[in-house]
Amino acid sequence: MNNKKVSSLKESYETTINIAGKNANLVKRSFLYFILAYVFQGLAFALFFPLLNNIFTSEFSIKKSLFWLGAICILSLVSFFFRWLGSGFQYSKDIVQITHDLRIKLGEKIKTMPLQNLYKYRTGELNSILAQNVDESILHMGIVSGMFFEVLIVPIVIILATFFIDPSMALALLIAIPFAIPVYYWSRKKTKWDKTEGIKAHAKLEADTIEYIQGLPILRAVNQVGENAQNLQKSITNLREVQKKGVFASTLPMIIMNTLIEFLFLFVLVLGTIYITNEEFSIGALIALLIILGRLSEPLANFLAVTGVLDIMEASFKHIRKLLDVKEFFIKEQKQKPKKFNINFENVDFAYEGNTKNSLESLNLKIKDNSLTAIVGPSGSGKTTITKLIMRYDDPQKGLIKIGDVDIRSMKQTTLMSYISVVFQDVYLFDDTILNNIRMGKPKASDEEVLAASKAAFCHEFVSRLPHGYETKVGEIGGSLSGGERQRISIARAILKDAPIVILDEPTSALDTESEVAVQNALDELIKDKTVIVIAHRLSTIAHADNILVAEDGHIKEHGTHQELFNKKDKYYAMFQAQQRVKEWDVKSSIK
Template sequence: MTGRTIPAGRPGPTAIRETWRQLQDSVGEDAPRLRAAILGLLLAAALQGLALAAIAPVLVAAFDGRDWPGALRWLGICTILMVAATAARWWAQGFDFNGRMAAATHRVRLRLGEQMRRMPLEMLHGHRTGELNSMVINNVDENLLTTLTILNLIFISVVTPLVTGLALLVLDWRAGLLVLVVFPAILPLYRWRRPAIGRGKRILGAAHQQANADVLEYTQGLPVLRAALQAGARAGRLERTFRKLEEIQIYGHRKGEKPNLIVSTVVELGLVLMLGLGVAFVVAGEMDLALLAALLVIVVRLSEPLATFILYTAILELIEAALDRIKALLAISPLDQALPARTPAHCGIRFEAASFAYAGADAPALRDVDLTIPEGSLTAFVGPSGSGKTTLARLILRHADPQKGRILIGGADLRQIPESALRGMLSVVFQDVHLFNDTVMANIRMARPDATEAEVREAARAAQCLDFIERLPLGWNTPLGEIGSRLSGGERQRISIARALLKDAPILILDEPTAALDTESERAVQRAIDAVVRDRTVIVIAHRLSTIAGADQIAVVDDGRVVQLGTHSALLARPGRYRAMWEAQLAAKIWSGRA
């Protein structure tokens, strides 16, 4: 990355006042205690500065005036100040030690989890799982767990030298001036470097999130990649992600090398200047040699914190970047709940001139859809890939709201139905079933946690699950592995159908549940579906038209519009998209049989 610059379009550092506000919001109810802890660190740094300044009168009294009682008195003052500084710092960092910071971190994670439950699912789908994992784990830790430690180091780098110099001004203006001659040069250097540091840390944070997402995706997809002989190819993509992360890190170190060198040089030159001026003052008889010796002791103690000040502030920029990412996620508003709240009078569904476009899409996914799905009917959505079938189902599930028009259930606008009531009315059997690394019993009972064991077993029986559950090593108590990896595709589908049966919701959406199954699994899943569709309003997203020939109505979707609507026989009786699709599938089946 030699010769490249950090992209100017990246967001720069957050204002310190805004960062402080975000930090207080993060710790919530512990904000007053955090403020007290930070004041304690400030007090500790100031007391440490006074203690260092007290070294000067100790040495002057002992080695210049031979005033041993005075030296002991100042030594006692120095010791008391040091003990007080240590006590104040220990008390302040008790915010970490007594678990308050860990508790605050826990609450931030709970807030992020609650936000992910509340935010529109379409917006959640725009974040990769690894990125969210990085935000909930790494960013929260960066946000809180190191805050007081870094602030303590920064205060020692800034407040302690400033207080030491000001205190020495009272003793001898020349001594105070010599200490303060180095300190003011640090702040302009920090202001000069802060925008670049802020952009760099944000770019680095984004690269870390990308790497986390790619690692998780590669790990989860490894069985598929191995089967497709693509493990090495995808590993190459992962390696490119790691290489990009390495380049950003190297670039950041190289860009920081000169500023860090400049800061260190300024500090060292300041110390040399201080020594030279001190010697000049001693030779001119304007300063005691003992005082110069004390200044050298003080400067040796302060030189390292001053020289590493920029490094500490770079870590502070990481904290600010993490706070910004957390704030951005928490700022996403949930879908509006319109008032007054309404309860659906029945389970019929109605689309009224509904249009919807995904964020960033060139064209709308749905265009002025008008469609009625009667209560207790079986309605099939068919059409080519990308026509809008799944979008129709997602809008019923209220993953998002249409930008125009509305959707009603039982005469009530979805936006007026309370979320809990809407969720209670809907069951979904997805094409891609997600099972959790928990027992069979827990995965099915998830649909209704208060269900009895007998009810869970009955739902599993109706969903044709008992035969394979009994073959599992621990039966109902067998953990199913990550994403249900212990089961086949057909078995996972039947577990999903058992969930739907157990929930017993009046509206059921089936998203191509048999599209990727073999013949035997498809028959078993179809028998399970036959059990679950009775006495419900059912919507089926179908690819194979033969599976929905008995539907009460078939909606043919193309380019975001419902272009045909009717029964199987009625649609075949007239030219149109449906008949063309049927004839194409029939020809493919005949050709396949001949082959």
Template structure:
């Protein structure tokens, strides 16, 4: 496909945009439809009110019957009042709180979708982009829709209704006004692809900038420690400059064409007036009618000239709707029916092959292994060998392309998602805590737990000592990602959370790898309390920590190359023995040893 074709934006019809709006409104779709109909009727009634100026001026010119003047004044006033009431009725969608309810419901739907969609797909998206989608795009979706649609209807339906009414007074004037619309249509179709491309580029730039800002803000401590804050700030500033460039290019490119559109419409209206003057001079048109047409044309001049600019705002709404619907369209992982529930917790991988969506090669290749229930199984191997992928497949962040994963003989695809989540506790190396209280961060594992149960879990995880030192104890907010706590303290809170959950399967992703000796001892004691009578899976890099495991699986390049107990694997003198010897050599090494050897 050529680059030109790839850059051509997808043009959404107004009918499809209307359907997207109704789908986004959900349960409030009927109310939104009623509001849009009311806006359309208001625009038509307003056009009829403006058309009433013609007979009113004619009555004033003759001045033979004041009753006619009053009649047309009353008719015009009633029509304008009706148009106002209809518009007010339409705006009730916003005034009575339905618009806020739609935005809330839409964000809730997006939140539910985040929980349902495969985490593998979610990991491809930056946090800032999701923030822009959940906040910015949802607000763009409906907050300004009624206002923009109202402006477009006033620019189109009001002149159209007036022109049709004028056909009954003077067919020439009515037809001349109607001819303006065939002029606007090709101009609109000419500009719309550019509008669509510009607004979508702008939406993508906003999402990228939001992600850059969030990443920079969250990473400031690390950036300052690395003396890279300035460098990252330059990258952020580059993103700002790119956003400015896109906006400037969009404005510059639109200035000329928008001027052409406005000029064509203005010239067309002036030609109508010129024709009216000629008809008055020739005696075929009443001067009062011409005066009324002057008023009408003055009223229509700005809305018609800026109609195409109004429609450009629809592109922002359409871009937001497309991003929202694209996220909502991601299907959840398939569920095997009927659902089943295992009666024991042995974990089995059967000929599993898995490749990430963005990867060129599989992370796991024909992997088969059994992890015994109530036993400790260690997964070892170099970085990128597939250890973490095995844990993710067990938690069903994704499904393998070939083979299956089972718990207690039941395919995880046949276990209800909430039941599968309840079976597994995870203690990651990089702990994520929320900006909430200590109590809330632990209790999230089991929301119905009592304070006594939470405290018991914290005691078992050796958390009480540092909780007592916090400014507000249990009710101290921990900051973004638990920034108030040290690494060891965060690990212990994570273990307390897992203890409170009391799941039969526990995954430990090297939880002590980055800790100092004192913290490691405290965390290891907490882990000992956590793993009693559980099916435990340890992802290990330091082999000394898993020497007592019931089974060790050695993984390399996505394949199981060795398995057995520590002493058995050492006796085989294979991959595990080579890694063990290498780690012993690293422990024995001291700074300056190599230099001493060279000098010798």
């Protein structure tokens, strides 16, 4: 627990500048203002020595007292002015802009990073980075930085100034430093563990909470909503244990530091009294010293808590930096746009990260322009991987993928995806109106164009029956609509996009007969004059395909039309016959 390396103040400063990015100069300026403010404040406190020495001396001079009092007031006003300038960073739009810029930067990274890297993160973890971690990384740049500079600079300035006034009192003030430094490092080690593990525990709890809420219908069905929701229960327990250790780790050093300050106060009082008895020190100097110690005791006591904010910042920014450091896709030299939309895989090898076995191996295939190609095969055969690589989910470790004889690595991701429409088996709709969900296919489309796409996808009839028509909100993930209705909206979106390549991930497999007919009619409109790729599970639905690819263990074992493959009586034939036997079994079961 205590093996965490404590970052130096220099490293913390460098991290702060990295977080600020293009606004680094604003942060530096704010820090400079705070430093100047507390230098002048320290000098003002140091002048209490000559002021009170003059007041308690037998040769009291009103003129000298007014001079020192005036000097203290002027230094205090200058300190206030610079502190006001430094604090302006917190209350102006600058710190908000840094927060905004960092979130925009993270958002751009999420939009462009390879999906394989993105899928390593759970939704709750990304939420935690974008919300909690960003705020925690920038928290210290405002008022907290002022508090930090106060407890760091004011004592240093006072001690240095006191050396010129009375070296013996300066030495008395220095007596606590050899004790305070090990307490400080001990505390930082403990709080660094606490902050790092606490952020991890919060992120995991957020991810498990989202997963639990999204899966609640299933959990209710299997009666696992309470104590048996194991993952969520473990996350809650883990956070509790981390917080318990963190409270103990941060409280004990703070108690010791407070005790040390009290000891210093008593030590100075006793030492000063002895000096006064021996006529080596004045009452005024002792009173001034005790006033200064009293003023500094609270911020010094809070020093460990303030420096703990640096650990929060660094632990949060570590998660942000890890996301920002993900390498984006390499874009080769731009070439001309494809004139046709045939798709070729040339000797492609691909393995998912962490897997030693290739999901695709030495894969060669040709998908003709303006044709319907179906990909069939058992689970894990590479069907979905083929479509993912066409959309550049990630780059293959070997080989080329081309659209219209143009390497897809020569295209920007936005350009590549402008050529492709996808209808997934599991449809995702945003918690917005039906109109806006369809319009996502072409954001600048008019209402008339959206309506035409809706009618082509056979959506218009059921949408018209809804209380607010196209202005009806679909709920989170489209939860207020049936599966068939969600599928037709996603097809309307694809029709509106009008991309030359269409990828269908068995969009009718989970639908009832009536919905399947409606969706199939919508698909017929979508795939007209397109290069279409269908991932098929029910072979009867792709008998009319121009080409059927039979995938197995990352290879294409067979290809041809339905009749050609059927006549071969090999893998495709065996799969077709097996599905027919299942159908017959279902019919006989229903008769019984």
